[in-house]
Amino acid sequence: MILIVVFIFDILLLYINKLGTQATRVLPEKLSNGDENNIEIIITNRYQFRSKVHIIDELPIQFQYRDFQIATTLKASQKKKINYTVRPTERGEFHFGNLNIFTSSPIGLIARRQQFSTEVSVPNYPSFLQLKKYEFIAFTNKLKLYGLKKIRRIGHTLEFEQIKEYVAGDDIRNINWKATAKSNHLMVNQYQDEKSQPIYSVIDTGRVMKMPFKELSLLDYAINATLVISNIAIKKQDKAGMFTFSRKVENTVVAQRRKSQMNLILETLYNINTDFAESDFARLYIDVKRSISHRSLLLLYTNFETLDALHRQLRYLQAIAKTHLLVIIFFENTELQHILEQPAVSTRQIFEKTIAEKFVYEKKMIVNELNKHGIHSILTAPEDLTVNTINKYLEIKARGLL
The missing domain is CATH 2.60.40.10 (Immunoglobulins)
Structure with a gap:
């Protein structure tokens, strides 16, 4: 009760x-x-x-x-x-x-x-929360943590910066005689690295990009990196653009440096998916030659697992690299690292470890093959993709390669 x-x-x-x-x-x-x-x-x-x-x-x-x-x-x-x-x-x-x-x-x-x-x-x-994080890295001394530092180069490109008084060490070829006559002092033209250069992120949407690591597919890692690098390129006064390719080139955003560009890139990236097809690099070369007339930096996100896979596409990559600065970005298979770190105690484990070592070695051979043909490359773990891509872009800018 x-x-x-x-x-x-x-x-x-x-x-x-x-x-x-x-x-x-x-x-x-x-x-x-x-x-x-x-x-x-x-x-x-x-x-x-x-x-x-x-x-x-x-x-x-x-x-x-x-x-x-x-x-x-x-x-x-x-x-x-x-x-x-x-x-x-x-x-x-x-x-x-x-x-x-x-x-x-x-x-x-x-x-x-x-x-x-x-x-x-x-x-x-796509990961817009990373924008401010990596923008901070790219524009502060935090770059030193990643092996780079800010470099301001005074080059001989066509972009004029200012007229200043001559000091010992200045290039006498840049003397401005009209300004010298007016001021009664030797005056020289000072130039800076050319700005507003086109930076294109090229995303492979073929079946090789469907592979998942830490629940995210390689395609999504590439999409997140594209959003971040486009933002940094615009902040660095360059033009950012993108497009995808598989059987044909799609989702094209022409490289621009306008206020609405980042929103346009974000909305375009939102709808990208793989089509599980074999990517057509010949079609990529044809479309790049037809639609991109100015020398540009092309950050190509794809994946090669074997040297044979690279050799099938190498002639098209070489043809693109003749006109543009091409950077091939592909991925380490981090799951293989776990196999290599484990001690092999059975015949099956020895076999698996040997195959894993072969695939890891082939990835390194792909890097060497690309370097031999003058093509820049980034071999990265998926989770380090964004940082490594930013560093490569800043290195290219610092060295004046574009």
Whole structure:
């Protein structure tokens, strides 16, 4: 009888207050692919007693969370903000469902369920959260951590910077005789590296880019790096553009340095997917020759697993490199490193380790082959792609190769 009385009393405590516990979810306008995105739940206790709360948020099916819940305690009339993070690994629409709140009184015999209709779809874009992070790296002394430093070169390109008084060591070929006659002092023209050079990110959308590492495909790593390098190129006064290719060239954004360029690149990257076809490098060469007339820096994101695969496409890459500064960016198979680090104790493990060593060696041979033909290359782990691409771009700018 006592238990029944306490049970009824617990029900009255929870249901006599019609408001109970109030909750709402605060989402960003868009998610950033491959990054930790912050989600906020604002919960308010309308009871006049301390209550225990279990929050079950209906997350998008892409996360495949079956047991996601948050437990917390609220004081009487307390308002609380609860944060958690999600890491999406594929672009597209993410549908968040209802917010379910289970509230218990101090007695704790039952829990009152309240459901709040907070259904909403949020687009998941390429990793825009990395923009400020890597922009900071590229424009501060943090570059020294990655083996580079800022270099300001006074070159002999066509871009004029200023007229200054001659000092010992200046090139006498740059003497400005008109300014010298007016000032009665030797004056020289000073030049700087040419700006507004076209920087194109070229993304291979063939089947080789579908391989996943740490839940992100190689294509998504390339897309995230493209967004970051385009932003840095524009900040460095260059023109940023991009296009993709597989059986044909698509998703072309002509290299420009306008305010809306980054938004155009972001929207274009959002809709890119692999088509599981064999990439046509001959078609790539034809389209590059036809559509890009000025010498440009082409950052080509692709993947070669064997030397034979490179040799099949090498003549097209050489033809592109004759007109443009071509950088081939391809990926280490980090899963093979785990095999190499493990001791081999059985015949099968020895066999697997030998094959892994062969593939790792072939990757190094690909780098040597590209260097032999005067083509720049980056062999990188997928997670280091963005940093290594930035460093290569800054190195090219510092050395005046473009």
